[in-house]
Amino acid sequence: MSDKFIFKNKDEEFYIEEIHNGDVETIVEFQKHLAIDSEGVQLNEENVRTATKFILENPEYGIHFIIRTLTPVQQSVSFALLCPEIDLYTNQQIWWYNSVFTEKSFRRRGFFTVMHEFILKWAGQNKIKLYADENNQGALQCYDKLGLKDTNEIFVEIDFFFSKEQISFERNQDIYKFSIGKPSECNQIFDSFNKLISISNKDNLDKSDGISTILKSIKQGGIVLIKEQNNNNQEQEDIIGLIVFGYEYSEWKKGHNLIITDVRLSQKTLQDSIKSQQVIQNLVSYLKNEQVELEASVQSIRFIVDRNNQKSIDLLVSSKLQLSHYIILSN
Structure with a gap:
């Protein structure tokens, strides 16, 4: 399809285009x-x-996508920023709405509807997701009409950029070891995956295709292995958990929001509430301070959980994270 889509709104002509350079100030x-x-x-x-x-x-x-007036003196009306993520479970790409905005004088004229329909065609078979303020009923009704439905998921998060409170997280490097999964470890990760319990209410995997894809897509996400020193053999480390994560680069924060789509821990770890908290705190510390393979700093960490899974929410909140006011929607 063409990079530019022309349409009419109240007898005025506008166009949408995908932005690859320029328009920084806009x-x-x-x-x-x-x-x-x-x-x-x-x-x-x-x-x-x-x-x-x-x-x-x-x-x-x-x-980035921008809507402008099709006039000699062009005016930018609306924009959207979408960020990609690999869905481990479908082995497909997902596009997240990171930002959406329309100038006040052009609101309530259906510009987001046109933008969204354009992006749906642009994305093809790939899913579209966004997070929205749970209290913004007007926006939620708009999204619902466009087929963006509540997934029953929420964020439990820690924000290092806007937070006025400096929160420290436990880090015991002698006990807990973290590492980014490599393509050569695909079979090992797949073998461990279904043996661990998802606190994010995610399904098990029938095959390793999604794992293989995400391990090769280092700029769209990854898998972190969580290992613990074996008490019986000091030279051996046992896999006690893993997480699946994606990046959302934030123009507000000049850095990454890490979106944790799945946390899996061993049954033994989950049976010990203190140990589970220690693992989560050590994980957050690692992701914030030691995860050096990114091209930008980590400014927030967001865990996606089912809003009805109170046990998982309690674990994360007791580990010094906070419930956010966002809910997650998807087509």
């Missing part, structure tokens, strides 16, 4: 207004500018 202004409107926060303009340039230069982390 995107910066959109993000600043979005932050104030949605969260009441004032962004650092230079941080947003640097982050926008980073995504435009590294489209594997995200793609």
